Amino acid sequence: MDFSTAELMAVTISQELRDNDFTAVGTASHIPLCGIRLAQRTHAPNLWFVYGGSGALNSKARQLVEMAADFRNLEGAEYRTPLQDIIDFEFTGRFTCLFLGGMQIDQYGSMNMVAIGDPAGKHIRGPGTVGLAFTSTIPRTLVYMQHHDPRLFVRKVDFVSGRGHDGGERLASYRQPWCKGPTWVITPLATMDFETPDRRMRLRSVHPGHTVEEVRDQTGFDLAVTGPVPTTEAPSPERLKIIREIDVDGVLRR
Amino acid sequence: MSQRRSKLKSAAEALADIPDGAKVLAAGVHLSNTPMALVRQLVRQGTKSLEIIPTPATGLWVDMLIAAGAVSKLYVSYVGLEFLGLAPNFRRAAQEKTLQIVDVDEPTIFHGLRAAASGLPFVAFPPFHLTTDLPRTSPDIYKEIIDPFTGKPAVAIPPLCPDVCLVHVARADIYGNGVSLGGRHMEDVITKASRRVILSAEEIVDNAEICRHPTHTTIPGVLVDSVVHAPFGAYPGACPGVYGYDRPHLLEYNELAKQNKTREYLDRYVHAQADEAMMLKAIGAQRLEALRNYG
Numbered sequence: 137m138d139f140s141t142a143e144l145m146a147v148t149i150s151q152e153l154r155d156n157d158f159t160a161v162g163t164a165s166h167i168p169l170c171g172i173r174l175a176q177r178t179h180a181p182n183l184w185f186v187y188g189g190s191g192a193l194n195s196k197a198r199q200l201v202e203m204a205a206d207f208r209n210l211e212g213a214e215y216r217t218p219l220q221d222i223i224d225f226e227f228t229g230r231f232t233c234l235f236l237g238g239m240q241i242d243q244y245g246s247m248n249m250v251a252i253g254d255p256a257g258k259h260i261r262g263p264g265t266v267g268l269a270f271t272s273t274i275p276r277t278l279v280y281m282q283h284h285d286p287r288l289f290v291r292k293v294d295f296v297s298g299r300g301h302d303g304g305e306r307l308a309s310y311r312q313p314w315c316k317g318p319t320w321v322i323t324p325l326a327t328m329d330f331e332t333p334d335r336r337m338r339l340r341s342v343h344p345g346h347t348v349e350e351v352r353d354q355t356g357f358d359l360a361v362t363g364p365v366p367t368t369e370a371p372s373p374e375r376l377k378i379i380r381e382i383d384v385d386g387v388l389r390r
Numbered sequence: 391m392s393q394r395r396s397k398l399k400s401a402a403e404a405l406a407d408i409p410d411g412a413k414v415l416a417a418g419v420h421l422s423n424t425p426m427a428l429v430r431q432l433v434r435q436g437t438k439s440l441e442i443i444p445t446p447a448t449g450l451w452v453d454m455l456i457a458a459g460a461v462s463k464l465y466v467s468y469v470g471l472e473f474l475g476l477a478p479n480f481r482r483a484a485q486e487k488t489l490q491i492v493d494v495d496e497p498t499i500f501h502g503l504r505a506a507a508s509g510l511p512f513v514a515f516p517p518f519h520l521t522t523d524l525p526r527t528s529p530d531i532y533k534e535i536i537d538p539f540t541g542k543p544a545v546a547i548p549p550l551c552p553d554v555c556l557v558h559v560a561r562a563d564i565y566g567n568g569v570s571l572g573g574r575h576m577e578d579v580i581t582k583a584s585r586r587v588i589l590s591a592e593e594i595v596d597n598a599e600i601c602r603h604p605t606h607t608t609i610p611g612v613l614v615d616s617v618v619h620a621p622f623g624a625y626p627g628a629c630p631g632v633y634g635y636d637r638p639h640l641l642e643y644n645e646l647a648k649q650n651k652t653r654e655y656l657d658r659y660v661h662a663q664a665d666e667a668m669m670l671k672a673i674g675a676q677r678l679e680a681l682r683n684y685g
Contacts, residue, residue: 162447163420163447163468163470163472163473164473189419189420189422189447189573189575190573191573191574202473203420203421203422203472203473203635204420204472205419205420205421205422205447205472205573206422206628206634207422207571207572207573207628207630207631208634208684210573216573216574218573218574218575218576219419219446219500219573219574219575219576220500220574220576220579223496223497223500223501226497227497227515227516249468250493250523250527251484255493255527256527258485259485260481260485261476261480261481261484261485262476263449263466263468263469263470263476263477264466264467264468264469264470264493264495265466265467265468265493265494265495265496265522265524266446266447266467266468266495266496267495267496267497268495268522269495269497269518269519269521269522269524270518271521272518272521272522273516273518295523295527296521296522296523297495297522297523297524298522299521299522303521307520307521310516310517310518310520310521310543311518311521312516312518315518
């Protein structure tokens with residue numbers, strides 16, 4: 137069965153989610169959203185999620201809209217979560233995982249949303265840190281990147297909005313005790329984790345149609361490879377069918 | 391017997407005495423319930439050197455005020471145009487250093503406002519911001535302290551206290567009791583944190599209607615100084631439960647902004663229109679009404 141890269145990513149994301157997870161997505165998150173809703177309808181019926189600025193808890197919106205804050209996302213929801221609750225869930229570890237991303241990510245999973253270049257000098261300005269510091273409070277940070285190239289995947293980020301696994305024991309001591317930091321990364325090319333002795337990013341699977349060499353070429357640091365790298369599992373027809381029920385307008389196929 | 395005082399004013403009257411240099415916050419999230427009619431009035435009257443305390447995720451109104459030359463200092467958690475991408479005037483001003491930027495984040499804005507709302511001298515956070523570059527680049531906001539109860543590190547952040555906040559809702563009465571039909575984005579905290587509160591509403595309803603459903607009131611009038619009747623007051627953004635955003639208009643804004651021609655946009659839609667009634671006429675009633683058929 138034919139599927140798009142976005143659909144593959146959504147299905148792969150769903151398999152990374154667990155029953156009883158409590159998660160949230162924000163701006164530009166169609167792919168994680170579809171993954172979350174697929175997980176709810178397959179192996180994770182006890183998963184809860186907040187849909188961005190709409191505050192919708194367990195949204196069942198009929199269509200994918202382009203704005204997470206859109207009030208149409210409240211359709212079929214169970215609660216209108218106030219921002220205060222969302223921030224409290226982020227501090228206290230009630231959210232078990234969050235989908236975060238950035239304009240740069242480095243080999244230890246630190247992310248930047250402030251500036252490429254020197255923020256005090258010449259730079260390209262980003263939108264701001266928003267919730268990236270929560271990589272140090274959330275049990276599992278799942279990183280979702282819409283592109284995979286050496287400009288995004290850099291050896292060291294120019295500004296740390298959210299810290300990864302570098303920084304040693306002192307910085308690790310500033311994390312909330314339940315926080316494991318960034319644990320997983322998905323891009324249009326591959327999935328990665330940080331399961332190396334020094335917690336560097338490691339290639340976990342390569343999406344169908346791509347190669348280990350290509351992924352390493354598109355990564356601006358030495359991406360760890362330990363042993364044979366499997367191909368990311370293609371979506372089953374059953375899962376694709378559910379994805380297309382959630383994404384009725386085919387946004388993920390554009 | 392004396393009369394209960396109406397707070398109903400025109401936008402121009404409500405905003406007339408906001409001085410240059412004021413600390414201003416406009417409520418809303420992204421393109422939802424942002425008080426654009428009040429923001430356009432600020433542009434019309436040419437208020438300058440504003441210190442902007444935005445909500446944690448917003449952009450259009452900030453970008454527009456920057457283009458109007460009205461901003462001198464800006465706190466940033468997320469300033470962007472959501473699905474349209476970066477806010478072009480914000481990006482340019484940041485890169486050309488024409489305004490002072492204080493990088494913060496979502497919890498810092500929220501808890502800073504909460505501190506102001508609750509009269510707290512500061513708020514203590516667990517020390518997770520120390521893992522980021524924010525304390526280094528915004529040393530006036532993030533102070534490492536010792537938790538007096540545990541002896542462990544913590545981070546103190548100061549109150550954020552707007553001189554004036556602008557809030558848009560679906561309905562209000564003339565005494566300032568407001569009903570938002572959309573998400574709740576700390577309007578309750580913002581109105582307590584601000585020295586002055588200006589509320590705009592799509593519709594002005596009788597106090598009796600408010601009193602029929604007191605549990606539906608999201609902003610109590612006791613916190614509100616002025617009420618402005620502003621139909622399509624969140625335009626070109628959405629007013630949840632009332633109308634959606636005007637996508638082509640937002641694209642027009644974004645296109646001009648990217649080309650550094652926001653002045654043309656402001657001339658056409660803000661300065662050329664003496665007030666909001668004229669602005670809505672220029673957009674066209676049919677086009678506006680169509681936005682009500684939403685989803």
